[in-house]
Amino acid sequence: MSPKLKMTSTDLNFYYGDFQALHNVNLQFQECQVTALIGPSGCGKSTYLRCLNRMNDLIPISRVEGKIMLDDEDIYDPSLDVVMLRRRVGMVFQKPNPFPKSIFENTAYGLRVNGVKDKAFIQHRVEESLKRAALWEEVKDRLDDTALGLSGGQQQRLCIARALAVEPEVLLMDEPASALDPIATQKIEDLIHELKELYTIIIVTHSMQQAARVSDMTAFFYMGKLIEVGETDTVFTRPRFKQTEDYITGRFG
Numbered sequence: 001m002s003p004k005l006k007m008t009s010t011d012l013n014f015y016y017g018d019f020q021a022l023h024n025v026n027l028q029f030q031e032c033q034v035t036a037l038i039g040p041s042g043c044g045k046s047t048y049l050r051c052l053n054r055m056n057d058l059i060p061i062s063r064v065e066g067k068i069m070l071d072d073e074d075i076y077d078p079s080l081d082v083v084m085l086r087r088r089v090g091m092v093f094q095k096p097n098p099f100p101k102s103i104f105e106n107t108a109y110g111l112r113v114n115g116v117k118d119k120a121f122i123q124h125r126v127e128e129s130l131k132r133a134a135l136w137e138e139v140k141d142r143l144d145d146t147a148l149g150l151s152g153g154q155q156q157r158l159c160i161a162r163a164l165a166v167e168p169e170v171l172l173m174d175e176p177a178s179a180l181d182p183i184a185t186q187k188i189e190d191l192i193h194e195l196k197e198l199y200t201i202i203i204v205t206h207s208m209q210q211a212a213r214v215s216d217m218t219a220f221f222y223m224g225k226l227i228e229v230g231e232t233d234t235v236f237t238r239p240r241f242k243q244t245e246d247y248i249t250g251r252f253g
Protein backbone atom coordinates (compact mmCIF):
# COMPACT_ATOMS: atom_id res chain seq x y z
CA MET A 1 0.00 0.00 0.00
CA SER A 2 1.43 3.37 -0.94
CA PRO A 3 1.76 5.86 1.91
CA LYS A 4 -0.98 8.44 2.26
CA LEU A 5 -0.32 12.17 2.05
CA LYS A 6 -1.39 13.84 5.29
CA MET A 7 -0.49 17.47 4.62
CA THR A 8 0.70 19.41 1.60
CA SER A 9 1.70 23.01 1.04
CA THR A 10 1.43 24.39 -2.46
CA ASP A 11 3.08 27.64 -3.61
CA LEU A 12 3.16 28.88 -0.05
CA ASN A 13 4.30 32.47 0.44
CA PHE A 14 4.37 34.13 3.82
CA TYR A 15 4.89 37.79 4.72
CA TYR A 16 5.57 39.68 7.95
CA GLY A 17 4.42 43.10 6.74
CA ASP A 18 6.61 43.89 3.71
CA PHE A 19 9.12 41.17 4.50
CA GLN A 20 8.61 37.93 2.64
CA ALA A 21 9.72 35.11 4.95
CA LEU A 22 8.68 32.16 2.75
CA HIS A 23 8.89 31.87 -1.03
CA ASN A 24 6.79 29.42 -2.96
CA VAL A 25 7.20 26.44 -0.65
CA ASN A 26 5.89 23.16 -2.06
CA LEU A 27 6.17 20.35 0.42
CA GLN A 28 4.31 17.14 1.20
CA PHE A 29 4.11 15.14 4.41
CA GLN A 30 3.24 11.47 4.43
CA GLU A 31 1.14 9.93 7.13
CA CYS A 32 3.08 8.36 10.01
CA GLN A 33 6.43 9.65 8.87
CA VAL A 34 8.80 12.03 10.60
CA THR A 35 9.96 14.98 8.52
CA ALA A 36 12.78 17.19 9.81
CA LEU A 37 12.97 20.83 8.75
CA ILE A 38 16.57 22.02 8.83
CA GLY A 39 18.45 25.14 7.75
CA PRO A 40 20.38 28.09 9.13
CA SER A 41 18.89 30.47 11.66
CA GLY A 42 16.29 32.80 10.17
CA CYS A 43 15.63 30.67 7.07
CA GLY A 44 11.93 30.34 7.89
CA LYS A 45 11.63 26.88 9.47
CA SER A 46 9.55 27.99 12.44
CA THR A 47 7.47 30.33 10.29
CA TYR A 48 6.69 27.43 7.98
CA LEU A 49 5.87 25.10 10.88
CA ARG A 50 3.51 27.70 12.35
CA CYS A 51 1.69 28.02 9.01
CA LEU A 52 0.70 24.36 9.33
CA ASN A 53 -1.69 24.98 12.21
CA ARG A 54 -2.29 28.67 11.56
CA MET A 55 -0.34 29.77 14.62
CA ASN A 56 0.87 32.76 12.59
CA ASP A 57 -2.72 34.05 12.46
CA LEU A 58 -1.94 35.51 15.89
CA ILE A 59 0.57 37.93 14.29
CA PRO A 60 -1.51 40.84 12.96
CA ILE A 61 0.93 42.01 10.24
CA SER A 62 1.29 38.53 8.76
CA ARG A 63 -0.15 37.36 5.45
CA VAL A 64 -0.27 33.97 3.73
CA GLU A 65 -0.62 33.09 0.04
CA GLY A 66 -0.94 29.63 -1.43
CA LYS A 67 -2.58 26.54 -0.11
CA ILE A 68 -2.13 24.08 2.74
CA MET A 69 -4.21 20.93 2.73
CA LEU A 70 -4.84 18.62 5.68
CA ASP A 71 -6.22 15.47 4.07
CA ASP A 72 -8.72 17.03 1.68
CA GLU A 73 -9.38 20.20 3.66
CA ASP A 74 -7.92 23.60 2.85
CA ILE A 75 -6.78 24.85 6.26
CA TYR A 76 -6.95 28.50 5.19
CA ASP A 77 -10.53 28.20 4.02
CA PRO A 78 -12.43 31.01 5.81
CA SER A 79 -15.10 28.57 6.97
CA LEU A 80 -12.56 26.31 8.68
CA ASP A 81 -12.77 26.06 12.48
CA VAL A 82 -9.27 27.01 13.68
CA VAL A 83 -9.79 25.46 17.13
CA MET A 84 -10.61 22.16 15.43
CA LEU A 85 -7.56 22.54 13.17
CA ARG A 86 -5.28 23.00 16.18
CA ARG A 87 -6.84 19.94 17.79
CA ARG A 88 -5.95 17.93 14.70
CA VAL A 89 -2.53 19.55 14.26
CA GLY A 90 -0.95 19.81 17.71
CA MET A 91 2.22 21.65 18.62
CA VAL A 92 5.10 21.28 21.05
CA PHE A 93 7.39 24.26 21.56
CA GLN A 94 11.10 24.72 22.14
CA LYS A 95 10.87 25.47 25.84
CA PRO A 96 8.64 23.25 27.93
CA ASN A 97 5.67 25.43 28.86
CA PRO A 98 3.49 23.58 31.38
CA PHE A 99 0.77 25.62 33.07
CA PRO A 100 1.09 26.31 36.82
CA LYS A 101 -1.36 23.49 37.48
CA SER A 102 -1.13 19.86 38.51
CA ILE A 103 0.32 17.18 36.23
CA PHE A 104 -3.20 15.80 35.79
CA GLU A 105 -4.75 19.16 34.92
CA ASN A 106 -1.97 19.98 32.45
CA THR A 107 -2.65 16.76 30.60
CA ALA A 108 -6.43 17.22 30.75
CA TYR A 109 -6.29 20.87 29.68
CA GLY A 110 -7.18 20.44 26.01
CA LEU A 111 -10.09 18.15 26.85
CA ARG A 112 -11.52 20.66 29.30
CA VAL A 113 -11.10 23.52 26.80
CA ASN A 114 -12.96 21.37 24.28
CA GLY A 115 -15.84 21.03 26.76
CA VAL A 116 -15.31 17.39 27.76
CA LYS A 117 -17.00 16.78 31.15
CA ASP A 118 -17.01 12.98 31.54
CA LYS A 119 -14.64 12.35 34.48
CA ALA A 120 -13.95 8.69 33.72
CA PHE A 121 -13.18 9.54 30.11
CA ILE A 122 -10.80 12.33 31.13
CA GLN A 123 -9.11 10.04 33.65
CA HIS A 124 -8.64 7.37 31.00
CA ARG A 125 -7.34 9.80 28.39
CA VAL A 126 -4.88 11.42 30.84
CA GLU A 127 -3.41 8.03 31.71
CA GLU A 128 -3.21 6.96 28.08
CA SER A 129 -1.56 10.23 27.01
CA LEU A 130 1.00 10.11 29.81
CA LYS A 131 1.78 6.53 28.82
CA ARG A 132 2.19 7.47 25.17
CA ALA A 133 4.49 10.32 26.21
CA ALA A 134 6.57 7.81 28.25
CA LEU A 135 5.96 9.74 31.47
CA TRP A 136 3.32 7.67 33.25
CA GLU A 137 5.69 5.52 35.33
CA GLU A 138 7.46 8.61 36.64
CA VAL A 139 4.35 10.55 37.64
CA LYS A 140 1.53 8.08 38.27
CA ASP A 141 1.81 8.44 42.06
CA ARG A 142 1.86 12.24 42.04
CA LEU A 143 -0.64 13.35 39.44
CA ASP A 144 -1.92 16.10 41.74
CA ASP A 145 1.52 17.64 42.26
CA THR A 146 2.37 20.79 40.39
CA ALA A 147 3.87 20.28 36.94
CA LEU A 148 6.40 22.99 37.73
CA GLY A 149 8.18 20.57 40.08
CA LEU A 150 9.11 18.24 37.21
CA SER A 151 12.53 18.31 35.53
CA GLY A 152 12.84 20.07 32.18
CA GLY A 153 12.79 16.78 30.28
CA GLN A 154 9.75 15.57 32.20
CA GLN A 155 8.02 18.91 31.58
CA GLN A 156 8.61 18.54 27.86
CA ARG A 157 7.17 15.00 27.87
CA LEU A 158 4.23 16.41 29.83
CA CYS A 159 3.73 19.02 27.08
CA ILE A 160 3.78 16.18 24.56
CA ALA A 161 1.18 14.30 26.66
CA ARG A 162 -0.92 17.48 26.76
CA ALA A 163 -0.76 17.71 22.98
CA LEU A 164 -1.64 14.00 22.57
CA ALA A 165 -4.65 14.11 24.93
CA VAL A 166 -6.87 15.71 22.29
CA GLU A 167 -5.92 12.99 19.78
CA PRO A 168 -4.11 15.02 17.12
CA GLU A 169 -3.28 13.54 13.74
CA VAL A 170 -0.21 15.67 13.12
CA LEU A 171 2.34 16.77 15.71
CA LEU A 172 4.46 19.86 15.05
CA MET A 173 7.62 20.07 17.14
CA ASP A 174 9.69 23.25 17.18
CA GLU A 175 13.15 22.26 18.45
CA PRO A 176 11.57 20.17 21.20
CA ALA A 177 14.85 19.06 22.76
CA SER A 178 17.01 22.15 22.42
CA ALA A 179 16.53 23.17 26.06
CA LEU A 180 17.24 19.66 27.36
CA ASP A 181 20.32 17.73 28.48
CA PRO A 182 21.56 14.73 26.42
CA ILE A 183 19.67 12.12 28.45
CA ALA A 184 16.37 13.99 28.28
CA THR A 185 17.02 14.61 24.57
CA GLN A 186 17.52 10.89 24.01
CA LYS A 187 14.18 10.20 25.69
CA ILE A 188 12.41 12.67 23.42
CA GLU A 189 14.07 11.11 20.36
CA ASP A 190 13.06 7.60 21.48
CA LEU A 191 9.56 8.90 21.99
CA ILE A 192 9.42 10.37 18.49
CA HIS A 193 10.28 6.91 17.16
CA GLU A 194 7.36 5.42 19.02
CA LEU A 195 4.89 8.19 18.25
CA LYS A 196 5.36 8.00 14.51
CA GLU A 197 3.41 4.75 14.50
CA LEU A 198 0.34 6.83 15.26
CA TYR A 199 1.08 10.40 14.21
CA THR A 200 2.54 12.39 11.36
CA ILE A 201 5.43 14.33 12.89
CA ILE A 202 7.11 17.47 11.58
CA ILE A 203 10.10 18.62 13.59
CA VAL A 204 12.29 21.71 13.35
CA THR A 205 15.79 21.02 14.57
CA HIS A 206 19.16 22.75 14.58
CA SER A 207 20.88 19.48 15.23
CA MET A 208 21.85 17.63 12.10
CA GLN A 209 22.55 14.52 14.18
CA GLN A 210 19.06 14.70 15.58
CA ALA A 211 17.52 15.10 12.13
CA ALA A 212 19.52 12.10 10.93
CA ARG A 213 18.49 10.02 13.95
CA VAL A 214 14.78 10.74 14.10
CA SER A 215 13.50 11.57 10.64
CA ASP A 216 12.45 9.65 7.54
CA MET A 217 12.46 12.74 5.34
CA THR A 218 14.50 15.93 5.58
CA ALA A 219 13.66 19.32 4.09
CA PHE A 220 16.43 21.92 3.83
CA PHE A 221 15.40 25.59 3.90
CA TYR A 222 17.59 28.54 3.01
CA MET A 223 16.56 32.19 3.02
CA GLY A 224 12.85 31.40 3.01
CA LYS A 225 13.10 28.86 0.19
CA LEU A 226 12.83 25.12 0.26
CA ILE A 227 16.09 24.08 -1.39
CA GLU A 228 15.61 20.34 -1.31
CA VAL A 229 13.63 17.59 0.30
CA GLY A 230 14.19 13.85 0.21
CA GLU A 231 14.81 10.76 2.23
CA THR A 232 16.98 11.69 5.18
CA ASP A 233 19.77 9.26 4.28
CA THR A 234 19.97 10.66 0.77
CA VAL A 235 19.88 14.32 1.81
CA PHE A 236 22.71 13.71 4.28
CA THR A 237 24.89 11.51 2.08
CA ARG A 238 24.14 12.69 -1.45
CA PRO A 239 22.57 16.16 -1.33
CA ARG A 240 21.58 17.48 -4.74
CA PHE A 241 22.45 21.11 -4.11
CA LYS A 242 25.65 22.77 -2.99
CA GLN A 243 23.82 24.91 -0.40
CA THR A 244 22.54 21.77 1.30
CA GLU A 245 25.97 20.19 1.24
CA ASP A 246 27.58 23.33 2.67
CA TYR A 247 25.04 23.39 5.48
CA ILE A 248 25.23 19.75 6.46
CA THR A 249 29.01 19.76 6.36
CA GLY A 250 29.06 22.81 8.65
CA ARG A 251 30.42 25.27 6.10
CA PHE A 252 27.78 27.78 7.07
CA GLY A 253 24.98 28.25 9.56
Ligand SMILES: Nc1ncnc2c1ncn2[C@@H]1O[C@H](COP(=O)(O)OP(=O)(O)OP(=O)(O)O)[C@@H](O)[C@H]1O
Nearest residue numbers: 016019021039040041042043044045046047048059
Ligand atom coordinates in the same frame (compact mmCIF):
# COMPACT_ATOMS: atom_id res chain seq x y z
N1 LIG B 1 6.93 37.93 14.39
C1 LIG B 1 7.78 38.29 13.44
N2 LIG B 1 7.73 39.54 12.89
C2 LIG B 1 8.58 39.90 11.90
N3 LIG B 1 9.53 39.09 11.37
C3 LIG B 1 9.63 37.85 11.88
C4 LIG B 1 8.77 37.38 12.93
N4 LIG B 1 9.11 36.09 13.21
C5 LIG B 1 10.13 35.78 12.38
N5 LIG B 1 10.45 36.83 11.58
C6 LIG B 1 11.50 36.86 10.54
O1 LIG B 1 11.20 35.85 9.59
C7 LIG B 1 12.40 35.17 9.17
C8 LIG B 1 12.27 33.68 9.44
O2 LIG B 1 12.23 33.48 10.85
P1 LIG B 1 11.99 32.04 11.49
O3 LIG B 1 11.92 32.22 12.98
O4 LIG B 1 10.87 31.39 10.82
O5 LIG B 1 13.33 31.30 11.09
P2 LIG B 1 13.98 29.97 11.64
O6 LIG B 1 14.60 29.30 10.49
O7 LIG B 1 12.98 29.22 12.43
O8 LIG B 1 15.09 30.54 12.62
P3 LIG B 1 15.71 29.92 13.95
O9 LIG B 1 16.38 28.65 13.52
O10 LIG B 1 16.70 30.96 14.40
O11 LIG B 1 14.60 29.71 14.91
C9 LIG B 1 13.55 35.84 9.94
O12 LIG B 1 14.13 36.81 9.10
C10 LIG B 1 12.85 36.48 11.12
O13 LIG B 1 13.55 37.64 11.53
